[in-house]
Amino acid sequence: MLLCIDCGNTNTVFSVWDGHSFLATFRTSTEHTRTADQYFVWLSTLMAHQKLELAINEVIISSTVPRVVFNLRVLCDRYFDTRPLVVGKPECLLPIPPRVDEGTQVGPDRLVNTAGAFDRHGGDLIVVDYGTATTFDVVAHDGAYVGGVIAPGVNLSLEALHRAAAALPHVDITKPQSVIGTNTVACMQSGIFWGYVGLVRGISERIRAEVDRPMRIVGTGGLAPLFSTGDVLFDLIEDDLTMHGLTVIHQYNKDNGQI
Helix, strand or coil, X not given: CEEXXXXXXXXXXXXXXXXXXXXXXXXXXXXXXXXXXXXXXHHHHHHHHCXXXXXXXXXXXXXXXXXXXXXXXXXXXXXCCCCCEECCCCCCCCCCCCCCCCCCCCCHHHHHHHHHHHHHHCCCEEEEEECCEEEEEEECCCCXXXXXXXXXXXXXXXXXXXXXXXXXXXXXXXXXXXXCCCCHHHHHHHHHHHHHXXXXXXHHHHHHHHHCCCCEEEEEECCHHHHHCCCCCCCEEECCHHHHHHHHHHHHHHHCCCC
C-alpha cells in the first residue's frame, strides 16, 4: 500500500492508498520536533483502530516545511523499510515540468495540486487552495504549472486581526446572515467571509483576462465548501485534490522507473 503524506505549515495529513481508493485519512498538527517513533505510534494506533493492516511499502511526501522531512524519512526507513519519494527533489519526476522564471522553486503543494487537477479535469484551470495561505495555481492547457498568486490564509488573517486589535475578539469563520453586521462579531465575520469571496472572484477574473481564454476554477482545502455558499465562485470543488495529486505523481515515477 502507498502512504501519501502532505505536510503543510499548520497540519500534516496521512492517507493510505490501496491503488484504487483511499482507505483512511489521518490529520495531525505539523511539528518539526515530532520524532519518527512518535509518528509511528500515532499512525499505527489509528490504523489499528480502523482495523487496517500496516502493510505500507511505498511512501510519497509533499512538504512545505523542510525541517519535518528528515523525521518522515526516518519513519519510512525504520518502520516501512522504504525510501520515500519527495516532491520537489530532483529524483521526483513531474508529469509536466512547471514553466516559471529560471531558478524559481515552486512549492511542492502547488505542484501536487496541479498534477491532481489536470489528471481529473484537464488543463486551463485555476486551483484555489484554502490553506495557511490562500493560493491560486494556474494550470495551462497541457497540465503545466505556469504561475499563480499567494494571499494570506483566512485563519491567518483572522488571527492577525485578533492579535493586532485588542478590542476585537477571536471569531469563528462562518457565512453571516447579512453583509452589514450589527455587532462586533458579525462585522468581523462579514469582513472575512465577503472579503475573501471578493478576493477569489477578483483575482480569478484578472487571471482569466490576462491569459485571455476560458478557465475553470477548482476550489480545494477545508474552507472551499463554506466559501462556495457565498457566491458562484467555483466550477468544481475537490476535497482530496492534494492526495490525488500525490498518487498521480507517484504512479508517473513508477511508470518511468524512478521507483
